[in-house]
Amino acid sequence: MYDIPVFKTQDSQKVIDFISKHPFAMLIGSNDTNEPVATQVPMFLEFENDRAYLRGHLMKHTTHYQAFEKNPQVLVIFQGPQTYVSATWYQNPHSASTWNYMSVHCKGNIxxxxxxxxxxxxQQTTLHFENGNHDSPTVFNNLPKDYKDRLMKAIVSFEIEVTNMEHVFKLSQNQDAKSFQNIISELKKGDSQAQEIAEEMEKLKK
Structure with a gap:
């Protein structure tokens, strides 16, 4: 991950909010023979006694579950919007184009x-994604008991105590003011991710 101060925020709450907004993360580790494994699952960041924990659930009897049993060290990647940025949008177009993106990496033990x-x-997961609707039939507590019993035999919950958290919010902060504004204008013409990056860039001006 880039360790460049200009692409980072000093406001830790913004990093926490980013994880909350993008909970579907890549959980990466390796097995006892150092073969890489990965799975994508939603996770929630919580704090207890000044320690940070990521919590979620995954399927049992899979290669990644077996790997994490053997080797608890994991990397979790939360990925937000990303988009190509053409150097033709700079005041000096004779330079390298780049990619703007937002990402948070968390390391810890599962x-x-x-x-x-x-x-x-x-219950927390289903309620969250059902927008807090306790009456939704798909919220865990509202599912039939026999179905819940079968479901819970196939999955397992986990927590990761976060030992290191890094982020990169690469939003053209290293460009001059005129180029920065022009990048925003061009990204607003792009797809939804480009437009979201443009919105994040505009927040930097406030």
Missing amino acids: KFLGQESLESIL
């Missing part, structure tokens, strides 16, 4: 939890 924690995480 630990699998028991059934009570699994029920809590499944």
